[in-house]
Amino acid sequence: MIINQATDYGFRAVCYLAQQPQGEVVEAHTIAQNIVVPIRFLLKIMPSLIKAGIVKSQRGVGGGYMLARAPQEITLLNVLEAIEGPIRLNRCLIDPDYCSRNAAAYCEIHDALADIQKKLSQEFDRYNFADLAD
Amino acid sequence: MIINQATDYGFRAVCYLAQQPQGEVVEAHTIAQNIVVPIRFLLKIMPSLIKAGIVKSQRGVGGGYMLARAPQEITLLNVLEAIEGPIRLNRCLIDPDYCSRNAAAYCEIHDALADIQKKLSQEFDRYNFADLAD
């Protein structure tokens, strides 16, 4: 019921990139310093954001990271799912076989959780980084 | 971002009790069998529900558990908080000093998460066990 530290750092990193002039490439150590995150940990997180099409990277001298699309097109949900996968409130919502009662198909609680989970995703999706970076 | 197994079991236990005739005392092993939960684990969870005023217990021969108040007065949020404490999406929402940037006071992300967290609590609070037990 708590987001990962990595996700928190991911939010900060994307927010920081959204605050840079458009097209500016920022290297990892600069990002890490500004958002106050251990650089090695940040370096491990970034590839997830790249695979999700949220940021782009450039290697070699003068390399670094930049957003891969407009900040208003990136939501908290996008970053969260890129780093820790889809939101799941309960394991039975991923794998019905997980339920020790084998009741996923008719369980009222299952339905309620599925509903809440959907609402939660929508809430995370309401926030984009153009607004957050202000 | 996922609820505890204990919370899941708590939901089931309260739901099962809500399905019993009013005032009926049900012993732990009966509950455990019906909701398919290890009895020792269930026995460990129940005291949290008692402390939260959700169920009552009776010791000795013929003892067991019953709801402490009407099912419509018990929500998913009540049970969740009884078992795993208040919902917190991020540690900085409990303890602002936790933020490695020390930015909780002015961080836009912090505000967004606080907002989402509030909505999430409200969602869990919308479901009561009179409805869930149908």
Next chain:
DNA sequence: TAAAACTATACTAATCGAGTAAACAATCTG
């Protein structure tokens, strides 16, 4: 007073989270 029930506390094994390390691959510059 003995058995039946819940309570409290401590223990354990497995998993997960956060962070570190090291070897590697790409890119630029002189």
Next chain:
DNA sequence: CAGATTGTTTACTCGATTAGTATAGTTTTA
């Protein structure tokens, strides 16, 4: 093209948490 720079990949560690088990204790009632 050599070497420095910067990101990538994968593996490792250590501590915390989770899920569950065990045991000794307390209350109640027949």
